[in-house]
Every structure is written in C-alpha cells, then in structure tokens.
Amino acid sequence: MMQFKLNGNDVMVPEDSNLLEYLREDACLTSVKNGCGEGACGACMVLVDGKAQRACILTTTKVQGKAVLTVEGLSEREKEVYAWAFAEAGAVQCGFCIPGMVISAKALLDQNANPSPAEIKKALQGNICRCTGYVKIEKAIAMAAKALREGIIPPAENSCRVGRRAPRIDAREKVLGTGEYVDDLKVKGMLYGAVLRSKYPRALVKRIDVAVARAYPGVEAVLTAGDIPGERFLGHIIHDWPVMIAEGEETRYVGDALALVAASSKTAARQALQLIQVEYEERTPLLSPQEALADRAPQLHPSGNLLARTVLKRGNATAAIAQAKYVVSHKYTTPPTEHAFLEPESALAVPEKDGTLTVYTGGQSVYDEHHGIVAMLGVPGETVRVISKLVGGGFGGKEDLSVQHHAALLAWHTQKPVKLTLSRSESILVHPKRHPMELEFTTACDEQGRITAVQAYIVADKGAYASLGGPVMQRACTHAAGPYQIKNVDIVGIGVYTNNPPAGAFRGFGVTQSCFAMESNLNELAEQLGLSPWEIRFRNAIEPGMVLPNGQIADAGTAFKETLLAVKAVFDTHPGAGIACAMKNSGLGVGVPDVGRVKIKVLGGRALVCTSAACMGQGLATVMLQIVAETTGLGEDSIQVHVPDTAITPDGGTSTASRQTVFTGEAARQAALALKEDLRSHSLAELEGREYYREYQGITDPMNSDKPNPVSHVAYGYATQVVVLDEAGRIEKIVAAHDIGRAINPTTVEGQIEGGVVMGMGYALTEDFPLEKGVPTAKFGTLGLLRCGTVPVIECLLVEKNLDPLAYGAKGIGEIVCIPTAPAIAGAYYRRDGKLRTSLPLPETPYSRTRRT
Ligand code: FES
Ligand code: FES
Numbered sequence: 001m002m003q004f005k006l007n008g009n010d011v012m013v014p015e016d017s018n019l020l021e022y023l024r025e026d027a028c029l030t031s032v033k034n035g036c037g038e039g040a041c042g043a044c045m046v047l048v049d050g051k052a053q054r055a056c057i058l059t060t061t062k063v064q065g066k067a068v069l070t071v072e073g074l075s076e077r078e079k080e081v082y083a084w085a086f087a088e089a090g091a092v093q094c095g096f097c098i099p100g101m102v103i104s105a106k107a108l109l110d111q112n113a114n115p116s117p118a119e120i121k122k123a124l125q126g127n128i129c130r131c132t133g134y135v136k137i138e139k140a141i142a143m144a145a146k147a148l149r150e151g152i153i154p155p156a157e158n159s160c161r162v163g164r165r166a167p168r169i170d171a172r173e174k175v176l177g178t179g180e181y182v183d184d185l186k187v188k189g190m191l192y193g194a195v196l197r198s199k200y201p202r203a204l205v206k207r208i209d210v211a212v213a214r215a216y217p218g219v220e221a222v223l224t225a226g227d228i229p230g231e232r233f234l235g236h237i238i239h240d241w242p243v244m245i246a247e248g249e250e251t252r253y254v255g256d257a258l259a260l261v262a263a264s265s266k267t268a269a270r271q272a273l274q275l276i277q278v279e280y281e282e283r284t285p286l287l288s289p290q291e292a293l294a295d296r297a298p299q300l301h302p303s304g305n306l307l308a309r310t311v312l313k314r315g316n317a318t319a320a321i322a323q324a325k326y327v328v329s330h331k332y333t334t335p336p337t338e339h340a341f342l343e344p345e346s347a348l349a350v351p352e353k354d355g356t357l358t359v360y361t362g363g364q365s366v367y368d369e370h371h372g373i374v375a376m377l378g379v380p381g382e383t384v385r386v387i388s389k390l391v392g393g394g395f396g397g398k399e400d401l402s403v404q405h406h407a408a409l410l411a412w413h414t415q416k417p418v419k420l421t422l423s424r425s426e427s428i429l430v431h432p433k434r435h436p437m438e439l440e441f442t443t444a445c446d447e448q449g450r451i452t453a454v455q456a457y458i459v460a461d462k463g464a465y466a467s468l469g470g471p472v473m474q475r476a477c478t479h480a481a482g483p484y485q486i487k488n489v490d491i492v493g494i495g496v497y498t499n500n501p502p503a504g505a506f507r508g509f510g511v512t513q514s515c516f517a518m519e520s521n522l523n524e525l526a527e528q529l530g531l532s533p534w535e536i537r538f539r540n541a542i543e544p545g546m547v548l549p550n551g552q553i554a555d556a557g558t559a560f561k562e563t564l565l566a567v568k569a570v571f572d573t574h575p576g577a578g579i580a581c582a583m584k585n586s587g588l589g590v591g592v593p594d595v596g597r598v599k600i601k602v603l604g605g606r607a608l609v610c611t612s613a614a615c616m617g618q619g620l621a622t623v624m625l626q627i628v629a630e631t632t633g634l635g636e637d638s639i640q641v642h643v644p645d646t647a648i649t650p651d652g653g654t655s656t657a658s659r660q661t662v663f664t665g666e667a668a669r670q671a672a673l674a675l676k677e678d679l680r681s682h683s684l685a686e687l688e689g690r691e692y693y694r695e696y697q698g699i700t701d702p703m704n705s706d707k708p709n710p711v712s713h714v715a716y717g718y719a720t721q722v723v724v725l726d727e728a729g730r731i732e733k734i735v736a737a738h739d740i741g742r743a744i745n746p747t748t749v750e751g752q753i754e755g756g757v758v759m760g761m762g763y764a765l766t767e768d769f770p771l772e773k774g775v776p777t778a779k780f781g782t783l784g785l786l787r788c789g790t791v792p793v794i795e796c797l798l799v800e801k802n803l804d805p806l807a808y809g810a811k812g813i814g815e816i817v818c819i820p821t822a823p824a825i826a827g828a829y830y831r832r833d834g835k836l837r838t839s840l841p842l843p844e845t846p847y848s849r850t851r852r853t
Helices: 019-026 076-089 098-111 117-123 135-150 171-175 211-215 266-274 289-293 317-323 366-377 404-414 424-430 469-478 511-529 533-540 560-573 620-632 660-679 746-765 821-833
Strands: 002-006 009-013 045-048 051-054 067-069 191-197 203-209 219-223 257-263 277-282 306-314 326-334 346-351 357-361 384-388 418-421 437-445 451-463 488-497 578-586 595-603 606-610 639-641 691-697 715-725 731-739 793-799
Touching: 045 098, 051 098, 076 098, 076 135, 076 171, 098 117, 098 135, 098 171, 117 135, 135 746, 191 266, 191 404, 191 424, 203 257, 211 219, 211 266, 219 266, 219 404, 257 266, 257 404, 289 451, 289 488, 306 469, 317 437, 317 451, 317 488, 326 511, 346 404, 357 366, 357 404, 366 384, 366 404, 404 418, 437 511, 451 469, 451 511, 469 488, 469 511, 511 533, 511 578, 511 821, 533 560, 533 578, 560 578, 560 715, 560 731, 560 793, 578 660, 578 821, 595 660, 606 620, 606 660, 620 639, 620 660, 660 691, 715 821, 731 746, 731 821, 746 793, 746 821
Parallel strands: 002 067, 191 418, 357 384, 451 488, 606 639, 731 793
Antiparallel strands: 002 009, 045 051, 045 067, 191 257, 203 277, 219 257, 306 488, 326 437, 346 357, 346 418, 437 451, 578 715, 595 606, 595 691, 715 731
16 A cells, blocks of 8 residues: 655555556546656656656655645645746647646746746756747746745736737636646546557558457457448548558558457556457558659559649749759758647547437547548438547647547447547557658759749658648648749649658648758858848748749738848848748638638627637637627627537638638637627627627639639748857757738747747757658657757747738738748758758757667
8 A cells, every 4th residue: 555645635545556647547637647658748747745757657656655746736826826927928838738847847946936047947858848939938937936936926918909918718727737638538437448550561451350359358349440330431631541451451551540449447458459369461561652653563542652743833944944044953851750749649439318429539620520430430410529628739730530530439339438548659650740751952043143943843751641641742832932933933742652650731731841942942042142041032032912933922911021121130140140931821722612610609698709710729719819809899708719519619620721810710800790780789798699600711723723823822921030050059049030910919929939940940950750661660758859958049020011801910820930940940050061951850960869760
C-alpha cells in the first residue's frame, strides 16, 4: 500500500502504478495531461515536494511519503493570478500544455518571487508548447510573479470589440485544467478501444485470426474489415483510405488498421491486441516517388501511383529564361514533418437510447467527421451526432479521421460507450505529415532585377493515402512564384503514392516548401545582380491592381510592399540579415464550394453564436464574439459561443486554409447585422427564441480557368520576415511583418505569428521525421521541437490597411506565419558564409543535429 499527500489530502494506493495514470484515471485530475507519456513534453508536470517533475515517468512508489501537487491543489489566490495572467498575456492557445506550464511556474515562483527572463526560460525547459512560441507564456509568468509579489491583479481589458485585446473566453478553463478534452471524459460502463496496426509498410494480409483475442477476459469485441456495415474506404476527396485492411488486401503503410478491440480496461484491450494472429506475406515497399513511378512498379491503388498532377502556365517561361540576363537554377529537398500537436487523438462514441450514436471528438471539422462515420456505418445522417470538445492543437494534422471512425464502429457493435485514445507513438505513426518534396526551381531576371520567369517541377511523396494531397500540390504550385509580378510561369507539380506514412495538410499547405525554393533562388539572383535581398524583393513586389503569377489581380487591400517597408530599418541596420517574403490564400478557392455559416439564436437573454468552425487553439470563439459584439453593440456578457455540434451548429466547413476568420467571421457579421436590425426596435429579451442565420460563400474560379484574370482566392495575406544572427551564428532576433488586413484581436494575431515563427524555425533548423524503410523512427522527444531556451526575440509588426468590409477586413493568419521563416533563416546563413543550403533542416548551422534514423 502506497501512501502520499495529493493536493493536501492523504491518499492510499493499493498497488504500484504509473503516477500519471493514477492521477488521471483514479484521482480524476484533468489538469495533468498525457502529451507523450515518455517524459518529453511536460504536459503532465506536477510538484513533488515542491519540485516540478513529470508524472508520466514516476510511479506511485516513487512518491511514497511525499507531497504531490497539481493545478487543482493551488490556492484560490494562485488560481486567480495564473488564470488572469495567462489570459491577459494571450498565453493560452490550444491550452493542452498550459497546466504543466503553470506547475513549472509555481515551482520557480515559490523559490524566486522576482525571476529574470532567463530564469523563467530555464524553469520552462521541461515544457513544450507547440502553439505559442513561448513568448506570451514567459510574459504571463512574469505578470503572475508581479501580481503575487504585490498582491494586486490589475483590471483586465474590458472591451470585446473588434481590434481590442480581449482575453480569450476559454483561457480560464484551460489554465486551471477544468476544460474538457476528449480523453478527460469518462462515462459509466465505458469500454476502451485499441487498434492493431500493420507490421509492415507493404504486405499482403492473408489471414487475420481473432478467436483467441475475442475470448480474452474483459474483451467485448474484436472487429475486422468484415464488420464494417457501410463504406470501407473513406477520405476527404478521394476515398482511398480503408477503415481497416481486409484479408486478401495489401497494407500501404505501418499505420494501417487491421483489427479493433474494445475491452473493459486499457490493459485488457492492449493484451488482446497481442493475441490477434495475422498471417502476412511481406512485400517490397515503394519508398520514394521515383520507385513508385518506375516501370513495372506495383500499383498501390487501383488508379495507379500518380495521385495528382497540377500545371500552372502563363506566358512563355522557356523563352523568357533563354533571353534572361541572369538565371538561377537549383534543386531543393524538404522533409516530412510531424505536427506534434500536444494532445494525441482521442474520440469517445456513446450509443444513445434512441438508437443514435453521439461521438465526442477533438478534430478540425465535426461535419467532416460526421460524413465519414455515417458513410462507414451506412446509416442516415441523423443517426450520428458529432460534438467537439476542446482541441489540443491540430495544424492540419487533425483533418483526417484517425480515431473517430474506429471508436464509432466499436460503440456501434458493442452498444456501449467506447473511448479510443492514441498513445503518442501511435499518433506519430498514424496521422498524415507535411509533404516531403523535391523542388527544381529556375528563376530568371533582367538587368534591373525584374523577375521575368519562374519554371518549377515539384515532386511530392504522398505516402500511402491521398488525404488532402491534391489541394496541397495545387497550393504549392499556385504560390510557387511568390507575391511578385511575374509574367512567365511554368509550374508543374506531381504527388505520388508510396508506402511511406501519408502526407496531408500541415500549416502552410505546400507553400512552406515552394516558398523555401523560390526565396532561396532570389537570394542568389540578388547577389549576381549586386542588389540587396531586400531590394530585389521590393522591385518585384506586387501592388494593388497588379497581376499575380497565377493571373489574379491583386485587390485594393494588398499591402505587401508595406510589409517590406516595415522591416527595412531592421534589415538595413543588420548587414547580414536574412529576409524572405510570402503570400497565402484565405479559403479553399479555385472554384471549390466554400461556405461559412453562422446562426445566432437568442436564448436565455443572450445571443448564442452557433457555428461548427473548430478552434484548435487559434482563438476562433473569441474572434466570433468580438465580431458579434462589434456589429450588434452587445456586451460580452450578452453573447455566448456554442461548441461545434452537428445537431445544433450549422456547417462552417473545416478549419483549414486560414479560412475561418474570413468565412465564418463574415457569416457572423452578417447574422449579427440582422440581429442588430431587430435590436433597433426590441430589447434582446424581447427577441427570445428568434434566429438569425447567414452564409458567406466565397466565389472563385477553378484552376486553369480560361478567364484572363481568374479569381483564385477571395483574399491573400502577405508577409516579410527578417532574421538577425548573432556573432556565433545563432538567431538573435526575428522580425515578422504581416499584412493581416485587420486584426480582430491583436493579441491573438501576435500569438499566431510568434507560434508560427517558432514552428518555422523548427522546420528550418531542427525538425525532421526520419524513416527506416517506411517506418517512422522518431519519438516525441527526438522530433527536434524547439524549447523556449532556443527561441530568440520575436518582433511582430501588424500591417492593417484593408478597408474591405468582408469580415471587417481580416485576412487569415494561421498559415502564412510559418511560411517565410525557413527561407529567411536560410538567407541569413547564405549571407554569413556564402553557402546556398538547398535542404531542410538546414545543414551546417549551430543548431544542426546528427540525423537520427
Ligand atoms: S506526458 Fe509526461 S512528459 Fe509528456
Ligand atoms: S497552447 Fe501550448 S501546446 Fe497549445
């Protein structure tokens, strides 16, 4: 019997167990999160006798006789201070890391009431945040220290109008750990799901024998492909991803599911997996696009191995290159990247008494999840309801079904609630990554440094399944020539199926890769011309009324040049500074139906804003509240934002393509205008029960439209980032100037920029996702994610010039923030040592690691 104090109370634990497991499952403490289970992320941080320690690598025996403290055990005063400081500083995004950060902060402040910035950084070295870039977390801790020292909590920003730094409405519950992520849920009689994955990237599955597993004590169901009542192949656009691999079928990657187990305990479910017998015939996997496109290569899908081919042609690039005074041509390679959102995937499916199924999820679109589950079960849409809980980060990696359909199928068969949560290693194995690409870029210009042509050939390794590979290839191509006025472009991109993990959406959506190539070529061109890297960009920069490389005319709100001017002083005063620019669309564009939908319902004397748009950490609910408050004049207390729920909230589309602030934001503005009209003659109470529903549809032209100037996307954001190295070659400062149209909430926008820049730094310098014959070898701790001690000064410059009333002029910011960072860093090293680095992570920098395989 182990005995220790937990949050001031004596507890007795009958047998030794993992401390994190005990705290979450037995003590039901939800502030302690399982981000990795392997001691790398710090989301499980607790105080043990006043020292910050990771609960996932402790056992109850190790804390015998000691005092364990979690966020739930903080004094009321401390809770108030930390909740205020983190909300006010804008330190909370997805929130999954935050209680762990609070514990590390408490460990520091209990010893040192007035820590220096360096001491705060040191105290956070055991905690990873994937969202914020740490800047505002460090600020929040300094604010908390001051408030605790002085005993005063200054008043919070009290306006929630557009343009104000309103604190996030979900900050408090995330700081204190009371907000619910799916894995925090428990329901009576709940079973635990587990999934048997393929042993090989490519193998014929000859036989799956589940008889022994089915008989294992505690097991309630073992399902295989034959147990799927509806469609077995799912997917966003192309339905090529099997819910489970069937006998007689080949596996396509090591994340493929072969069988599902539901059992009364996690242990029983895992044990049962070991008892499933699979007879494989191992086959040689296709590990590169070249292998997959070779003559007589086996076809991984009935349609062949070429998933997508995108062509963007305007003018005559070949002729322009032949006539150009200066031409630069290089081949670049970029690696796959893991999203590393802090919350591993989890879903809970609950059969209801009326024969329906409710699925609690934490993805990027409840309606996408709904479509997939309904198709798989072969039932009418109303049979399934999907409700989102808090989402612990996504970045594109939670757009595909990962656990939702499996939990649903198990619950459907057992008619019992089933929760399925991936371990970190499974999460890394299963969900799609950022596309690895090979990019051959030729860029030409005249004597004045005007770019005359860009020719590019881009090959992406799609991995096993399409996911969003087609649209990613399109964006890589449509944005390949950057935000410049270039008349001749010839861009071809292909995506090729292989037996590597699937590639899909990832913040930047293909543009992170092509921007690295284009901007790096520009640096060499500038050198040949004797121009500064700033000057060549300024001479070619797109302005309102000019034609973008894809043919679209830049609108009046285009403020790209303003971002270049905003960084000119810092660029000029640091002779070796690197610089890069980018553009990124808001919305799906290219003629794809794209609609934001919002219903405002007056309920209980408040305006309830209903939208299915997912908040994965970007602060969407607060943005919606600010837009409705600004439009109607109602105060924050009179407005509430509903969680995404397919039974209540209209389909606002996926949180992807930097679209929600614009699309759902505009729908919210229009719905709020209708409410405002009624508020002229009625009080809110008098409007009880009324509903105001509006849609905003972005009208765009398809790829390769025959219009001379097609509208590819409804809006573009533009950015310039500058990187300053210190004498040792480490990054001292990054200045990020972004044309954001208009900041609905400047604190939120800065948080996106800081987080995106740090993610971009990781992409540039340390992050990698090595594969050994198609099998990922990385653990969470070896992905190369940056910790706060590595983060330099990040200065955000917001350019707001868009007068368009659409969504108050806001443009999407979610993706562009991490696009120019890698080439800007590459540019700084190029200026430092003259070596053009053509691969990521950049070789030969002070950050370079030995590649792990
Ligand atoms: S869950 Fe313990 S360190 Fe990540
Ligand atoms: S807020 Fe830190 S991981 Fe999301």
